[in-house]
Amino acid sequence: MALKLNDIYTRGFISGADFDSIAPEVESACAKIRDKSGAGSDFLGWVDLPVRYREDPVAVEELAQIKKAAEKIRSTCDIFVVIGIGGSYLGARAAIEFIRSQQYNLLSGDGPQIYFAGNSLSTFDTANLLKICSDESKNVCVNVISKSGKTTEPAVAFRLFRDLLERRYGEDGARERIFVTTDRARGKLLELAREKGYQTFVVPDDVGGRYSVLTPVGLLPIAVAGIDIDAMLDGAAKAREDALSPDSDAVKYAAIRNLLLRSGKSIEILATYESRMAMIAEWWKQLYGESEGKDGKGLFPASVIFSTDLHSLGQYIQQGTRNIFETVLYIKDSAPDLPIPADPGDVDGLSFLEGNPLEFISRNAFLATILAHYEGGVPNIVLTLDAADEYNLGYLFYFFEYACAVSGYLLGVNPFDQPGVEAYKNNMYALLGMPGAENEALRQTLLKRLESANLF
């Protein structure tokens, strides 16, 4: 097993009797996934993805195309811009930072620099990226990822970057540099791609955005970063096997977090020990927050990176409001040896550590913190991951996806919809003046509400 769950530091907060009492619900939640009988069951395509990429000829061919396109981009591009928001960028960015580091664009490496665009409406960020791309000696390629092609943020970014590419390289040159990941059969973005001859990849109908990292949505940008996507899929396949087994840690994780919620905890903090996992935490927050935060329910998902944040949120976790629990995700393998240098003056009083690897301190910080926080009244679910490699990453992605589906059903919600995301969008389109009588009527209502607010 690449990942192991240890629940010893939840003792005293939940008991064996709690597990027994929730067991029938857990069985029913798992059955909903198995039988495709639960709410949102049209979106269970992610369950078998790792197997499909090995057995289904269409999927096998798709994977080959992804690798071929990635190889082309790697060998010809200097800057690769990934345009997408939410589930259309978080998984890829999480994988690239985890395998290559947060500073991957600053560390010399093979392959192009990779930037993520279309995930905000910031003029500042967009202008900065356009400036980076304005160096005409750099060959720029773009992957636009949007199921509908109509989401505002990526749509605007695609307008800007298509414009840049067509002006710099002409229509023919742009054709070689634009890769479109969108719906299989519908939409004007697909029509445009066909008309212009852009290479396309499919966002499957039965996989929601936040579950899409192991589809072309995530796999193409990840492969462009030189990451072994086969190993990731192998890890995910193993996670699938383990998740579906009777002694499933993914199911156990779902059960524990629901028991802690029922016991009165309202915030789950994902704690990692490496900045390379910061975006994995962001991906996890979307996965759980968007799957469960509805009908007035759900644990609030937060994250910290230790030991960094022991000097920030550590005080709160140790002694603040006792409505939190931690899920600690720790990488077990010993990192490359970086010994603590000698200092004859022992300025810091740490000379007793000289010659020990830095990893020795980090591991003991991890153990020390679990014991301190648990003693401070914070349940700790401990997840240990074998190594910081592709196989383990694929395992981790699938583990959290499966656990999330089970957890959502245990909570009594549809883990696959996101009805609340429309509220601000409707307001925004109306305020922007999108044509349509309904928009206009809403616009008038909103303007009236804003007038009295006097925000500007």
Next chain:
Amino acid sequence: MALKLNDIYTRGFISGADFDSIAPEVESACAKIRDKSGAGSDFLGWVDLPVRYREDPVAVEELAQIKKAAEKIRSTCDIFVVIGIGGSYLGARAAIEFIRSQQYNLLSGDGPQIYFAGNSLSTFDTANLLKICSDESKNVCVNVISKSGKTTEPAVAFRLFRDLLERRYGEDGARERIFVTTDRARGKLLELAREKGYQTFVVPDDVGGRYSVLTPVGLLPIAVAGIDIDAMLDGAAKAREDALSPDSDAVKYAAIRNLLLRSGKSIEILATYESRMAMIAEWWKQLYGESEGKDGKGLFPASVIFSTDLHSLGQYIQQGTRNIFETVLYIKDSAPDLPIPADPGDVDGLSFLEGNPLEFISRNAFLATILAHYEGGVPNIVLTLDAADEYNLGYLFYFFEYACAVSGYLLGVNPFDQPGVEAYKNNMYALLGMPGAENEALRQTLLKRLESANLF
């Protein structure tokens, strides 16, 4: 006023009567700061900092030394490594990213590249930074920031970078490249600096780490980034004047968040609209989390960046557990004009926006979101900041600091201590085998507890 608070979207959650009822407590909290009569009043040095840097000759001279050192570093160094953790790096990093962008090291600019070290125990991150610094054509300088000189993370990083500098440049060369920010009078780090001839700066005794951004702790690295620290101090001075005035928005912010806490809200989400503010949010989380998270109390501080996270935590905020409120921090000035390009095919259906600046969409997303979330049952405190410049940043830092002190006293805690941070440290030192009978006894106890846990 650089910053304005609008509380219209807290109506229905808290009332005028609530304000009246808390007013005596608010007055008493403010008096504790004014009279230095509250818990932790030895740590109120930050209150008058902006004035001291204008009026106190010692402080004026210190400021001149900071600027001189920054100029030297800017004109001679290619890579500037800032070693510090918690309050010893968050403020500086927040300022640099806010003024220069998250990607400041990738955007060509004047002055050295700036990296932050000693804020984790990650071998991966440390080795990557050493690799970046291993290019012998780059001139590397270091600023180590540590009051005691004994905090593990910066201490280990300083060992590594001092070693690198002494080996590459010799003792004399290292002397020119090491800048030490530490206690005024005590400690082995100060002794070392005096012995070796490193230039030193003072961490004041009466300013805690999380309140130290406007001391040499923050000001030196910020100045090295080419940021106008005088303008920051001017902004902070204006914030001080406003905070101490009868109609103080900082005091009002403190009152509102405590009223929302008492009304049953347990999580405060700081929402911004620019990635350049991500580290300001991290700085804010330390400030509030560490000041208030004690005695089993405190709002849990979380953060999001919109519109990015509307596609991640947006669902939860709109429809999840109703125990949250948002503090929305929005920059009012119109960003440089970036017009939406035309697309004759109108692939995304957004052609009605053609020619409008991107900022127009962003501003309407902000308004749309406030209305949607408020209607969804989430109180919104709205803070509008005039511009993304040094003056406004200085104002913002001081605003939050002052509000935090008032808020902590309203909550009934000492806003200036952090007793809970010791718990994991004591465990860690024991597990690492730090000499001493107490450590050894604790070590035996902890090892016994860990043995049965079987984590590895």
